[in-house]
Amino acid sequence: MKNYIKADEWSIIEESFDPHHHQISESIFSLGNGRMGQRANFEEAYSGQSLLGNYVAGVYYPDKTRVGWWKNGYPEYFAKVLNAANWTIIDINLDGEQLDFDKCVVSSFRRELNMKEGYLKRNFEAQTTSGKIVKVEAIRFCSMVDDEAAAISYTITPVNFSGTITITPAIDGDIANKDSNYDEKFWDEVSKASQSDGGYVVMRTKKTGFEVATGMKCSIAQNGKPVQPQVKPVVKEKYVASVIELQAQQGQAISIIKYVANLSSQNYKPEDLVNQLNETLSRVSQKGFDTMLAEQAAAWAKKWERNDIIIEGDVSAQQAIRFNIFQLNQTYTGEDDRLNIGPKGFTGEKYGGSTYWDTEAYCVPFYLATAPQKVTRNLLLYRYKQLGEAIENATLLGFKNGAALYPMVTMDGTECHNEWEITFEEIHRNGAIAFAIFNYVRYTGDEAYLADYGLEVLVAIARFWSQRITWSQDKQQYVMLGVTGPNEYENNINNNWYTTTMATWCMDYTMQVIEKVKATAHEKYTALAAKINFDEAVETSRYKHIIEKMYYGYDEKQQVFLQQDGYLDKEQILVKDLPAADRPLNQKWSWDRILRSCYIKQADVLQGIYFFEDRYDTETIRRNFNFYEPRTVHESSLSPCVHAILAAKLGDEARAYEFYLRTARLDLDDYNNDTEDGCHITSMAGTWMSVVEGFGGMRVRDGKLLFQPFIPEKWTSFSFHIGFRGSLLNVKVSKDGVQLKNLSEKPVSVIVYNEEQSVGANSELLVKG
Ligand code: BGC
Numbered sequence: 001m002k003n004y005i006k007a008d009e010w011s012i013i014e015e016s017f018d019p020h021h022h023q024i025s026e027s028i029f030s031l032g033n034g035r036m037g038q039r040a041n042f043e044e045a046y047s048g049q050s051l052l053g054n055y056v057a058g059v060y061y062p063d064k065t066r067v068g069w070w071k072n073g074y075p076e077y078f079a080k081v082l083n084a085a086n087w088t089i090i091d092i093n094l095d096g097e098q099l100d101f102d103k104c105v106v107s108s109f110r111r112e113l114n115m116k117e118g119y120l121k122r123n124f125e126a127q128t129t130s131g132k133i134v135k136v137e138a139i140r141f142c143s144m145v146d147d148e149a150a151a152i153s154y155t156i157t158p159v160n161f162s163g164t165i166t167i168t169p170a171i172d173g174d175i176a177n178k179d180s181n182y183d184e185k186f187w188d189e190v191s192k193a194s195q196s197d198g199g200y201v202v203m204r205t206k207k208t209g210f211e212v213a214t215g216m217k218c219s220i221a222q223n224g225k226p227v228q229p230q231v232k233p234v235v236k237e238k239y240v241a242s243v244i245e246l247q248a249q250q251g252q253a254i255s256i257i258k259y260v261a262n263l264s265s266q267n268y269k270p271e272d273l274v275n276q277l278n279e280t281l282s283r284v285s286q287k288g289f290d291t292m293l294a295e296q297a298a299a300w301a302k303k304w305e306r307n308d309i310i311i312e313g314d315v316s317a318q319q320a321i322r323f324n325i326f327q328l329n330q331t332y333t334g335e336d337d338r339l340n341i342g343p344k345g346f347t348g349e350k351y352g353g354s355t356y357w358d359t360e361a362y363c364v365p366f367y368l369a370t371a372p373q374k375v376t377r378n379l380l381l382y383r384y385k386q387l388g389e390a391i392e393n394a395t396l397l398g399f400k401n402g403a404a405l406y407p408m409v410t411m412d413g414t415e416c417h418n419e420w421e422i423t424f425e426e427i428h429r430n431g432a433i434a435f436a437i438f439n440y441v442r443y444t445g446d447e448a449y450l451a452d453y454g455l456e457v458l459v460a461i462a463r464f465w466s467q468r469i470t471w472s473q474d475k476q477q478y479v480m481l482g483v484t485g486p487n488e489y490e491n492n493i494n495n496n497w498y499t500t501t502m503a504t505w506c507m508d509y510t511m512q513v514i515e516k517v518k519a520t521a522h523e524k525y526t527a528l529a530a531k532i533n534f535d536e537a538v539e540t541s542r543y544k545h546i547i548e549k550m551y552y553g554y555d556e557k558q559q560v561f562l563q564q565d566g567y568l569d570k571e572q573i574l575v576k577d578l579p580a581a582d583r584p585l586n587q588k589w590s591w592d593r594i595l596r597s598c599y600i601k602q603a604d605v606l607q608g609i610y611f612f613e614d615r616y617d618t619e620t621i622r623r624n625f626n627f628y629e630p631r632t633v634h635e636s637s638l639s640p641c642v643h644a645i646l647a648a649k650l651g652d653e654a655r656a657y658e659f660y661l662r663t664a665r666l667d668l669d670d671y672n673n674d675t676e677d678g679c680h681i682t683s684m685a686g687t688w689m690s691v692v693e694g695f696g697g698m699r700v701r702d703g704k705l706l707f708q709p710f711i712p713e714k715w716t717s718f719s720f721h722i723g724f725r726g727s728l729l730n731v732k733v734s735k736d737g738v739q740l741k742n743l744s745e746k747p748v749s750v751i752v753y754n755e756e757q758s759v760g761a762n763s764e765l766l767v768k769g
Contacts, residue, residue, distance in 0.1 A: 002670040007315040010116040012323060012668070017109040017124070019048050019102070023676035026051055028323075028667055029113045029120055030347040030679065031140070034333030035147035036262045037346020039678075040111070040120060043090040043138055043154055048102035051178060051676065055346045056084045056264050057339045059210045060353065060411040061177075061186040065418040073397050075423060079409075079416035081342060081353020082186055085173040085201055085214040087260045088140070090154045091241075093166035094132045103129055115326040116304065117297035118144060125159065133159035143292060144299035147333070148263050149284045151292050155255040158248045165248040168234075169218050169258045170241035173201040179349045191274070192240050194233035198259075199240035200277055211265035213273040216258050217281040218242060223252040259285045266338065303329050306721050306728065307370045309691055313716030320664035321691060324684035328366060331681050334375025340382050341682060348678020354409045354416060355382070357429035358682035360436035361607075362638060366685035368443045369692065369722045376440055377449065383433050384453040387460060389413030397424065399467050402532050404460035406433050421491035425484040427468065430461045431502025435611060438509055443700050445725055450513050451521035456528055459539075462510040465503040466542050469550070477551035485563065487604040488636075489585075489594050493564035495553050498608040504550050505612065507543035514540070559620075560627045561605050570598040574630045584635050584672065600632040602639035610642045613649065622650050637666055641686030641694075648694040648710070657712045660690040692720055696731060700724075706751040709733040709769075724748070729759070737768040 004021055005028070006013040014025055029040030030053075039053035062077035092099035104126035111122040119141040127133045140152040156165065173192075176185050190202040190211055200215030220227050232243040246254055261280040268276050284292060307325050311318040331345035341363050342353035359379060367376045383390075383406065390404035393415050397405065407415035408426050417423050437454040441447055469478040480503065485496035514536065517525045529536065553562025562568070578599075582588050585599055603610065605628055609621055625646050634640050644659035662671060664687045667679040692698050695718065697708030705724055709731070711717065717734035727744035742748050742759040749758045752767045759765045 001673075005319075005668050007319055009315055009318045010114065010322065012113040012115065012319070014111045015109070017106050023049060023051050024670050025111065026053070027347045027675050027678050029111060030327075030330070030345075031118075031120055031142045031150075032330035032346035033142040033144050033147045033150075034331065034335060034339070036142060036150070037330060038088065038142070039347060040113075041086070041088055042101055042122075043088050043140075043152060044092045044136075045098055045100045046102050047100050051348065052083060052086060052175065053346075053348060053678075054084050054086050054088070054175070055081055055353065056212050056262060057336075057346075058266055058411075059084065059205060059212060059264055060208060061205050062207055062411075062416065063179075063181045063184075063186075066181040067418065071420065073424065074420070075415045075418055077414070077416055078181065078418050079352055079354055079411035079414075080177060080179055080186075081349060081411075082205060083175050083177045083349060084187075084212055084262075085171055085203055086175060087150070087171050087214050087216060087262065088152065089168075089170040089172060089241075090138075090152065090256060090258060091168040091170065092134075092156060093168070094128060094134065094158070095130075095161075095163040097128055097130050097132065099126075099128060099134065101126065107133075113326075115322050116300060117293070118300040118326075119293065119296060132161050132163075135159055139293075141293065141296050142330075143284070143296060144303075144333075145292070145295045146280065146284055147335070148261050148280055149292075150260040150262070151284065151289050152258040152260070153255065153289050154258070155253050157253040158250050160250065162248060162250045165246050165254060167220070167244045167246070167254070167256055168241050169198075169216055169244075169256060170234075170239065171199065171201050171214050171216055173203040173214065173238035177349060179352070187238070189238045190270075192235060192238070194235045194240040194242065196231040196233065196242065198281065199233060199235075199242065200274065201238060201240055202273055203238065209265075211270045211273060213263045213277040214260070215277045215281055216260050217285045218244075218259070219257045219285070220244060220246070221255045222246060223249075257285075257289045259289075306723060309688070309718065309720045310732075311715055311718045312734075314714050317661075317664060317715065320668055321687065323668060324664065324687040325370070327679055327681055328363070328684050328688075332363070332367070332375075334367065334371055334378050337378035337381040337385065340379065343680065343682045344678030345681035347681065350677045352409065352411070352416065354411050356409055356682065357432040358638065358685075360429075360432040362641070362682050362685040362689070364436045364439055365693070366688045368440065369698075369724070370688075371723070373444050373446065376444075377446070380437060380440055380449070381453065383436075384457055386410070386413030387457055391460060394464055399464055401463055401467075402460055403463035403467050404430070404457070405464050406430055406461075421484050422488070425482060425492060426488070427464075427483060428485060428496075428499045428502055430464055431499070431506055434458055434461050434506045434509060435502070443724070445703060447516065447520065451517045451524040451528075455510075455513050455517050455525075456532060458506070458510040458513055459532060459534055462507045462543060463539070465506055466539070466546055469503065469546055472551065475551055477549050478546050479551050485604045486602055486607050486636075486638075487563065487600045489597070489599055489601040489633075490564060490567075491595060493566065495551060495562075496564045496604070497553055497561045498563075498604050500550060500552055501608045501612065504547045508547055511540050511543060558623070558627055560624045561608075563600070563605050563628070567598070570596065572598050572631070575599065575633055576630065583633065585633055586635050587673075598631050600628060602632070602634065602636035603642035604628070606632075606646060607642055610646060618650065621646060625650060634662065635672070637663065637672065637680040637683035638686055641683065641690045644690035645694040648697065653710055653712065656690070656694050657714070660687070660694060660712075663687045663690055691718065692722070696720060696733065698722070698731075701751070704749060704751055704756075705729070707731060707738060708753060709738055711735065735769075737766050740765045740767065
């Protein structure tokens, strides 16, 4: 755990430079706008340890899986998000000496991620090996308004010398992925050009053939006045630059504005890319840096209007929740239904930038409440559009009749992960995808979605489950063999309670939706049944039989749901009795030892209880929580939030807060020692859930919002915004009670502490606690 980020309500601030923290900061200070993003690499040279990262949403490479042997059904490829052309470079040379930050003596350093206005700012004063001192201010952002554009303003002032300063803004397309199975580079050059005020490279991905044009247009000012110095365009393989030589006077600033555009062939014909790129560059450079920055601030102000959570009385918690919300909004804007949310967003390569069940289980609740309905709908449509590939995936594994197994990890709908225990066995992701449809309809009331798209996905998933179970002669019940639950610290287990519960729920929900669609859109139902060859009577009678005869493990002695058949055979030593030196287990123990242990990586039974809490009384929830939590090591960032919500439900406010802290500052404090690989973007949605569903006790029941809030002891108040069925509500919880502010034009009816309250249009109401 680290503690070097300065507490501030609206900014992430680092006030001195420590190379040991540099890669962590590169992750934390990342920027993005849903279409592209980047790690906070320095503009000038840095020869120390750094993880370069510039990413373009949706652009990936199917890297050939590397295994020494092959088994039928193994995915051939592992898709990877690609580290793309580096557009941040502004190389600085002082009288022939390169400014290399790693080789400098740094006398002051500050970087700030301004989350209110959406930019990154870095100031430093440093002395080079030869003794030259410079002062630098660099500001940059990825525009939320022009999502194919970004801009950098870089100002350098010679402090103790006059001389020649050479500034070389560049675009480098010769980029390697850290994660590459064969150390291969994934980009080929298509074209490039360099002219006096800028240049571009067009790169094409191998195999997938995505083309990305990255260009720059630069302007220079000296001592505050625009100048047009001699520029030497440079063109090398996969690289363009403009070498700008200036005579600098001691104490007089030189500034460069570098406008950048990044366009991909997902959105343009390859032959139009360069024209479109130039058009974008002219448009944004005509606007100018200050206007772009003002627009950026306005765009973020609009986002915050609906997204912000205000915590009074705890600056560090305030900073943390805003950081989580900021990063989620930088990662996914919901404008494009071909895009999704990788667990690391635009902050690193880990997890291949791919889509996991994280989206449906964790991110959907966040976007439902904080973004227009279309945003979550696009996340659902992403899966709908990949149904064909999910059916093909299941077919490859031997399933029939249109059964679908969605991939555990994907970029384009195909499975692109290659650990069999995850790919073949972590099938619970199918359940989360169905649950997200349910959650979306429950929240929005958009039942038309079911007839148009949802039911088709649900039937394909129900078909899968109905084939994936096995009839046990011995038990005279159905069983579910050979699975991995959300707890990846056990593989190939039988009757994982969570997976089984999801499976039967999916079949049941599918039947409910069939009835609903038949009643409301009969023609669509008939057309769909014909399209997918659905024999309702035969198939649903099988679903019913399975639901009726399904086996679920239960331990009578402890009266808890059994995570899997063999769980209680394991040696039961609680996490608190483990030596501290053994933690985290995944870094200290062999995998074999982990698999044989009782330690649970993340919520498993408790994840199921969280999804279906209405089925269980409080005592059942408490028994399961008290049994499983002490065995859970929370070595997935997705774990603490579910525990925070359940602890809050059980009235254990202190523990709810403790779990919240683990998720909220996970990256800012590098809690798991892995932030240098990138931030845990999807678990940030879990942090939001901990506040709104945990402390706020928010649920949706029968088309209404329900709140059961409490206030963590350390806080004076907290408030959040909730968009719900066309209204916007602000809920403020303080020691005085719950203040509801209806920010919309129609009355809203909500349930607070089990009592219905109606809040008029543009009105407020205080409910005493
Ligand atoms: C978790 C999975 C999750 C993945 C990506 C893993 O460590 O166990 O549940 O989907 O990370 O976040």
